[in-house]
Amino acid sequence: MTNDPLLSLRKVSKIFGNGHFGLKDIDLDIAAGEFVSLLGPSGCGKTTTLRVVAGFEAASAGQILLGGAEIGHLPPNRRPVNTVFQDYAVFPHMDVAENVAFGLSVRGTPRAEIRRKVGEALELVGLADKAKRPVSALSGGQRQRVALARAIVCEPQLLLLDEPLSALDASLREQMQIELKNLQARLGTTFVMVTHDQTEALSISDRIAVMQGGEIEQIASPAELYDRPATRFVAGFIGTMNLLPGKVSADGRLEVPGSSLPMPAEAHGFGAGSAVVLGLRPEDLELSTATAGIPIRVENVVFHGRSLRVIGRVSSGEEMILDVPRSAAADLPAAGASAALRLRAGAVPVVLPA
Template sequence: MNAGPLLRLDSVNKVFPGGSVGLDSISLSIERGEFLSLLGPSGCGKTTTLRIIAGFEVPTSGRVLLDGKDITPLRPFDRPVNTVFQDYALFPNMNVQENIAFGLTLRGMSGRDRARKVKEALELVGLPDRAKAQIGSLSGGQRQRVALARALVCEPQLLLLDEPLSALDASLREHMQNELKRLQKELGTTFVMVTHDQTEALSISDRIAVMNKGHIEQIADPATLYDRPASKFVAGFIGTTNLLPGVFLQREPTGIRFQVAGDWRPVVTGSTELAAMAGTRLTIAIRPEDIVQMRKGDPDTFLGEISSIAFHGHSLRLLVKLGSSSLWVDVPRDRVETDIREGAVIALGLRAGACCPLLAA
């Protein structure tokens, strides 16, 4: 076994017949045992990337390397890679255990070995008593687990999952996210999962590649993507963020004072290398939870008018008008200090210690 990454995409391009660009020079390394998610809006190239790794699609240029070996010319079946498709693609005419045994049979395994492996796989996904069930009699979550078992039983080095949980309701989905993560860590298999759900990606991935229009905007662990997005696109795609126009005023001991969206002049801490001199215009990314309610007249606050209020469980999400901009503000329900209602004017400021990335204007 090689010491380097398990999988490497090296300047992979995909132009479809007719000229539409699917991927624009994707380079990416995936470590052994890693859970990597491909995250991005519809049409950004997530499925195309997965299909190229699996071998269902041939890149226009570039290479796919597994364990350092160029597998670009190999057919899907010749790669140690399995895919769980979005619609599960189970065989409806076979029962659960026949579905799971299918890949093993193709590989020439039969008899007791095959039966043992199928039994182990069923136990792994928590369905030991459904071996003889017909696919049509299973719930969505159970089908998803059968598809996982069918992919895992062949012990792939790499498991590819294309939106595997998108058909499930919210509570089953959260449960299956935990299951997936547990399985992945238990087996030590490398997972690459496609999703357009940022909450899902943030909660289960070791690293996330954020894609936009056929290229990768940033690859990082969830906390880095959240705290230090490399572009406006990433800042806007990961979590809810206020992207506000600002002007650098001056350096102060605790950060940089900016003029933001009208007359607010907060001191901002963040990646300061972009804001080299007074007068520089840039974009400040401020999370809703980093804006806090203050008392009117407190220094560095602004007064805004509440345009709408949404109930978010432990907090209220307000849309507040500030000059010509509008900001999302999260107010924890146990810390609401004044009457919060639509049309009310409230004083707001930056939470002490909030890290607000500064991005090119």
């Protein structure tokens, strides 16, 4: 990847006709060769961002730069990007191979090269045996894979993906996630993907932009988002996070319901009396029947395959979740029993402003 961004959004806003802000002063730099996912709840602005970059929505303010050149004034067909839509957008009068070959044919690519590239693309998406099948005979998931192959086969500089794997079943979706990332790395193409699936975003993205209310809350690597969320929203949205209200004591410790904990060395800028939120991942906690730790009352134990999820509640009413190995099942307290939570050795809690 180069130092200069391939795609830059500079103070991009989108105001719809009803006065609703779809985007609010978005700033975003994406380097050449990156795989970036836009992640967030429905209505957060992730799809609007994609559509503004593609040219299907006009930005109300700001600049959209691709390779340093302003493209915000260009119509979609003149922007050097390809888009894979959630709703397939395949050509019903063509067979599978013709659909995939369409962009190459328009470019005047030699027939032999078209056949080779179409074959490779169909092999990638698992449709090599359906090249001559009419798309009307395909399932919804298969049509989405045709649309993906059609975009990939042209090897664009920037590929925009609007939940491209959402129509696939779970096993194929997981396989395609890996293949999509491998293809992106092999081609060096920049991918920007909209998804609501956290697991998908965390597993294949170089960076993730978490959005809420038309704004980017945080953009970072999957590991940084998970371990060091910058806001309470990100902490509660990415994975499972226990969030406890707290206060910094005069001696610099964290006062939480029923307990006092040392302030993590990574937490800065919280003076005595500061109201904070303490974030604790379920896998970073241990259950103890001793009095030391954060006291809880156990409410339930849920089977989670490789682990058991213990659900309890602290005195102030917040729910607390921790994951324990199945081998510890015999030692778990029963529902209604009192216990205490303590931090596992080496685990670092997250401290955020209240």
